[in-house]
Amino acid sequence: MLRRSILALVSIVSIAAPARAGEIALVCSFQEEWCRLMATGFERETGVKVALIRRSTGEAYAQIKAEAARPRVDVWWGGTGDPHLLAAADGLTEPYRSPMLAQLHPWAVAVADKSGSRAIGVIAGTLAIAWNEPALAGRGLKRPACWRDLADPTYRGLIQSSDPNASGTAYTMLATVVSIMGEDGAMAYLKALDANVNSYARSGSIPARSVATGESPIGITFLDNALVQIAAGARDVRTVSPCEGTAYEVGSMSLIKGARNPEDARRFYDWALSAPAQALGVKAGLSFSIPSNRAAPLPEGVPDMSTLKLVDYDFVHFGRPETRTRLLRRFDTEVRGAVR
Numbered sequence: 001m002l003r004r005s006i007l008a009l010v011s012i013v014s015i016a017a018p019a020r021a022g023e024i025a026l027v028c029s030f031q032e033e034w035c036r037l038m039a040t041g042f043e044r045e046t047g048v049k050v051a052l053i054r055r056s057t058g059e060a061y062a063q064i065k066a067e068a069a070r071p072r073v074d075v076w077w078g079g080t081g082d083p084h085l086l087a088a089a090d091g092l093t094e095p096y097r098s099p100m101l102a103q104l105h106p107w108a109v110a111v112a113d114k115s116g117s118r119a120i121g122v123i124a125g126t127l128a129i130a131w132n133e134p135a136l137a138g139r140g141l142k143r144p145a146c147w148r149d150l151a152d153p154t155y156r157g158l159i160q161s162s163d164p165n166a167s168g169t170a171y172t173m174l175a176t177v178v179s180i181m182g183e184d185g186a187m188a189y190l191k192a193l194d195a196n197v198n199s200y201a202r203s204g205s206i207p208a209r210s211v212a213t214g215e216s217p218i219g220i221t222f223l224d225n226a227l228v229q230i231a232a233g234a235r236d237v238r239t240v241s242p243c244e245g246t247a248y249e250v251g252s253m254s255l256i257k258g259a260r261n262p263e264d265a266r267r268f269y270d271w272a273l274s275a276p277a278q279a280l281g282v283k284a285g286l287s288f289s290i291p292s293n294r295a296a297p298l299p300e301g302v303p304d305m306s307t308l309k310l311v312d313y314d315f316v317h318f319g320r321p322e323t324r325t326r327l328l329r330r331f332d333t334e335v336r337g338a339v340r
Contacts, residue, residue: 022048022049022261023261024048024051024261024265025051025053025072026050026053026074026075026077027053027060028055029057029060029076029077029078029080030078030251031205031228034281034286035054035077035078036052037280038077038272038277038280038281048264048268053073056162056167056168056202057079057080058083058164058168059166059202060076061087064076064087064092068257071256071257073256073259074260074261074264074265075253075255075269076253076254076255077122077253077272078252078253079168079252080171080252081111081251081252081315082168082172082175082324083171083319084252084254085114085115085119085315086319086320087119087254088116088119088254089319089321090321091257093115093119093256094257096255097112097117098120098270098273100293103294104121104292104294105121105124105290105292105293108120108121110250110315114316115254119253120273120292121250121292122273122291122292123251123287123289123291124248124249124250124289124305125224125248125251125288125289125302126222126223126247126248126305127220127222127223127241127242127246127248128222128240128242128246129147129218129219129220129240130208130211130218130220130221130226130237130238130239131143131218131237131238132212132214132218133237133238134236135217139158141154141155141158144218144240145243147176147177147180147189148189150220151189151193151195151196152196153195153196155196156195156196157198159193159198159218160197160200160201160207160210160215160216160218160219161219161220162201162204162220164328164331165328165331165332166203167202167203167204169220169249170200170220174331175327176311176313177189179247179313180244180245187331187335190334190335191334198216199216200336204222204225205225207219207220207225208225208228209229211226212230212236214236222249223241223288224288224289228286228288231285231288232285241303243309244309244311245309245310246310246311247311248305250315251289253269274293275293278292278293278296279296279297283297287299289302
């Protein structure tokens with residue numbers, strides 16, 4: 001399960017019941033500190049109260065789907081784009097064309113186009129391998145440079161990943177290796193990797209924290225999660241973009257269909273796409289991804305994506321319910337369900 005901070009309310013509003021006028025219920029799939037900052041920033045800017053719950057991307061999608069008949073959430077902010085596309089395909093989210101679209105990067109607007117205006121891009125970032133330098137050096141182990149390196153038996157029990165059934169990060173990683181190796185090759189690789197994995201976290205940010213503390217010498221995460229830990233003082237953390245190629249995520253946002261407060265939900269949506277709102281996480285050292293608003297500042301140390309080797313990642317294909325269901329079923333039976 002997630003750490004002790006799964007549930008973080010930033011006002012006296014209770015998540016146990018749908019919010020009322022002048023209040024919104026926000027489910028957030030970025031790191032908790034950034035979620036809190038956005039919630040309090042919106043409250044301060046608009047006077048609208050926010051009830052905040054932090055969920056991994058997969059958990060947020062599961063909650064929204066389970067509550068479809070009586071939504072308790074107004075806005076879903078954050079997490080990888082695929083589950084947002086899945087929620088759009090399932091009719092769980094509401095179409096909305098924000099007046100902020102003209103200010104956004106094309107990759108952010110593309111999410112709206114692909115989802116029938118039921119989602120929008122808020123950040124972009126790349127997958128990375130992170131490791132704790134002293135933890136590896138003390139064991140006399142080489143630094144990983146490629147996806148295939150992680151299946152080396154010398155790393156047995158030293159790698160933390162996340163569960164693609166719950167984590168958007170892990171599903172993106174699964175889809176990335178499928179893009180590189182094909183489905184059968186990817187499942188064979190992930191089965192070999194499984195022997196080296198000590199645990200599958202419920203959130204893709206947890207492996208970065210585990211690497212920072214030395215709890216797990218190696219972690220699979222998004223680059224921004226590792227950079228957050230480095231900025232917080234974890235100077236032993238190193239990262240690499242895998243040599244075979246990596247994928248980028250477009251962290252997204254959606255409005256929940258049938259929500260109790262659509263007007264205030266749209267106010268948050270528009271505000272969250274503004275340059276000042278997107279600057280909050282960057283200035284606080286909580287966001288190390290590329291903001292979707294072209295006028296928002298770039299985080300220090302974030303590489304230009306044009307300098308990286310990127311795989312041909314098909315967001316629409318991997319966001320389709322039938323594709324996701326098939327890949328997760330194969331992962332559960334051929335990787336997690338296999339006898340070691």
